[in-house]
Amino acid sequence: MTYISAYQYYENGGNPPENANWGSYQYVSLEDIVTNFQLMYAGNHSLVNNEERYKILFHAKRGIQELNYDAFKEIKILELDVCNNLRFVLPPDYVNWVRIQVFRNGLLYPLTENIQTNYSDAYLQDHDCRILFDQDGNVLKPQYSDLDFERITSGLKSIYLNKNSIFYGYEGWCCDGYWYFDYAIGARFGLNTETANANPTFSIDRKGGVINFSSGMANEKCILEYVSDGMENGNDSLVTVNKLFEDYIYAYIEYAILSSKVGVQEYIVNRVRKKKASLLRNAKIRISNIHPGRLLMNLRGRDKWIK
Amino acid sequence: MINSVRNTVLAILNKNNYGYISPQDFNLYAKQAQLDLFEDYFYQYNYQVNKENARQSGTGYADIKKGYEEVIDLFSVFLPLNFVASQFYNMPSVATTASDYYFINKVLFSPSQAAGGGVLATDFVEVEKVTHKKINLLRSSLLTSPNDIYPAYTTEGDLLTVFGPTGLVQNSIWCQYIRYPRDPQWTYTTLTGGEPVFNQSNPSFQDFELPLDDEYNLVSKILQFAGMSIREVTAVQFGGQLESLENQEEK
Numbered sequence: 001m002t003y004i005s006a007y008q009y010y011e012n013g014g015n016p017p018e019n020a021n022w023g024s025y026q027y028v029s030l031e032d033i034v035t036n037f038q039l040m041y042a043g044n045h046s047l048v049n050n051e052e053r054y055k056i057l058f059h060a061k062r063g064i065q066e067l068n069y070d071a072f073k074e075i076k077i078l079e080l081d082v083c084n085n086l087r088f089v090l091p092p093d094y095v096n097w098v099r100i101q102v103f104r105n106g107l108l109y110p111l112t113e114n115i116q117t118n119y120s121d122a123y124l125q126d127h128d129c130r131i132l133f134d135q136d137g138n139v140l141k142p143q144y145s146d147l148d149f150e151r152i153t154s155g156l157k158s159i160y161l162n163k164n165s166i167f168y169g170y171e172g173w174c175c176d177g178y179w180y181f182d183y184a185i186g187a188r189f190g191l192n193t194e195t196a197n198a199n200p201t202f203s204i205d206r207k208g209g210v211i212n213f214s215s216g217m218a219n220e221k222c223i224l225e226y227v228s229d230g231m232e233n234g235n236d237s238l239v240t241v242n243k244l245f246e247d248y249i250y251a252y253i254e255y256a257i258l259s260s261k262v263g264v265q266e267y268i269v270n271r272v273r274k275k276k277a278s279l280l281r282n283a284k285i286r287i288s289n290i291h292p293g294r295l296l297m298n299l300r301g302r303d304k305w306i307k
Numbered sequence: 308m309i310n311s312v313r314n315t316v317l318a319i320l321n322k323n324n325y326g327y328i329s330p331q332d333f334n335l336y337a338k339q340a341q342l343d344l345f346e347d348y349f350y351q352y353n354y355q356v357n358k359e360n361a362r363q364s365g366t367g368y369a370d371i372k373k374g375y376e377e378v379i380d381l382f383s384v385f386l387p388l389n390f391v392a393s394q395f396y397n398m399p400s401v402a403t404t405a406s407d408y409y410f411i412n413k414v415l416f417s418p419s420q421a422a423g424g425g426v427l428a429t430d431f432v433e434v435e436k437v438t439h440k441k442i443n444l445l446r447s448s449l450l451t452s453p454n455d456i457y458p459a460y461t462t463e464g465d466l467l468t469v470f471g472p473t474g475l476v477q478n479s480i481w482c483q484y485i486r487y488p489r490d491p492q493w494t495y496t497t498l499t500g501g502e503p504v505f506n507q508s509n510p511s512f513q514d515f516e517l518p519l520d521d522e523y524n525l526v527s528k529i530l531q532f533a534g535m536s537i538r539e540v541t542a543v544q545f546g547g548q549l550e551s552l553e554n555q556e557e558k
Contacts, residue, residue: 031456044356053435054451054459061450234449236456 027240340528
């Protein structure tokens with residue numbers, strides 16, 4: 001990647017999109033990584049020699065993927081409406097979620113994950129509970145399992161949270177915005193604190209590729225913060241690495257190649273392994289951006305009285 | 308150089324009336340000798356690389372490897388490959404690039420030419436050689452599948468198949484290769500006193516393409532071929548001794 005003029009940087013040389021180069025100087029491209037590695041770390045007089053370029057490319061991409069999962073802290077954010085089916089289809093480059101929030105009345109409310117099951121697949125069965133198949137031998141499935149149907153139609157019990165109500169903390173059913181409760185006889189024990197939250201909860205169906213919400217999420221705006229693997233949908237020209245991790249990526253490729261190559265002495269493998277680990281540590285510290293100015297603001301909260 | 312080599316060979320062979328070789332025979336032996344020395348350059352180059360890695364080689368005037376590189380580069384050719392169709396190109400050959408290849412060093416792809424913008428020297432992308440065993444695996448790999456930025460190629464007979472880029476046309480694929488040296492031809496016009504007279508202006512004249520310092524080796528190799536031809540063991544042995552002496556001195 002060549003250096004660009006200020007005009008190219010700010011206005012992309014007058015071509016749309018204007019923001020194409022904004023912030024680009026923080027990154028080094030995959031092409032540069034592979035080229036530089038071949039030039040500087042591979043050859044007749046280097047530890048790495050006689051290796052195909054595609055192996056270098058593979059390890060470079062694997063290293064970038066791993067960095068994207070945690071070290072880069074490059075969070076992608078997507079806003080989508082959740083409809084009556086209480087479903088949020090995961091974005092195409094989704095790998096893992098960071099935070100899920102509902103955007104309501106100009107405020108963001110973080111949602112909590114419900115690790116209890118709130119979705120299920122289902123098979124159609126006859127009156128003897130025998131599974132039904134089609135003519136090709138495939139099992140027949142309903143559109144929704146009963147579990148899903150109950151959730152979507154607000155059939156499941158949940159905790160009513162309204163301090164001003166006499167039903168505060170009671171289990172009940174929310175239907176069309178109205179709450180219904182069992183006739184109050186005796187005491188009720190065992191509040192499930194996991195789901196005892198005024199906001200809707202969610203559960204992620206990874207294989208199904210969707211986030212399933214509790215009934216209170218219908219017709220709300222969901223903000224999903226997630227991480228991807230940095231592969232930019234297979235477009236190699238867009239794959240980049242933060243410059244703080246550039247040396248680490250070279251060390252990672254070197255280690256990955258040497259550790260899987262026959263005849264490389266173990267002390268050399270160990271040397272490059274340690275180099276890789278220490279460079280990752282350094283890069284993580286650097287990208288954390290810990291400096292006195294930031295600590296100062298946090299430490300100012302020390303003397304604050306907790307009421 | 309070829310006339311000097313021939314004169315030296317004949318001078319040695321004719322001593323004590325050992326024998327004589329015709330210009331046609333000399334040209335045959337000269338070709339063999341040149342090919343032998345040419346191929347040896349690559350092994351010598353590798354030997355020097357190993358010496359450097361063993362820290363037994365110096366820099367500056369002691370950089371022997373550099374000398375071999377320079378000689379090999381004398382035979383370097385950089386030309387576009389002949390486009391056949393779709394993703395296929397002809398391998399370098401006398402018919403398409405005016406010379407046969409000994410060693411393909413790199414194959415380059417011109418994205419600008421494929422996009423219809425002409426060849427730009429600054430945007431060449433190296434096409435990687437992949438074995439037939441690996442190419443299908445590579446193409447089905449999500450992370451390493453060949454594309455415009457990381458293209459790959461295989462070879463089948465006289466065809467080169469490019470994987471990854473689309474819109475390939477003539478001049479999209481270029482090749483830098485090491486060609487074979489041209490066959491040496493000692494040419495003459497007339498016979499004077501029974502002897503052919505050297506004629507350098509003959510259109511089919513071709514001198515040795517190896518550097519001057521290889522004259523010694525050429526003489527010793529041709530002597531061995533010629534000695535075998537005239538069934539003179541002494542000439543063969545002498546040529547062999549010269550060669551082994553040269554090798555010992557070099558190393």
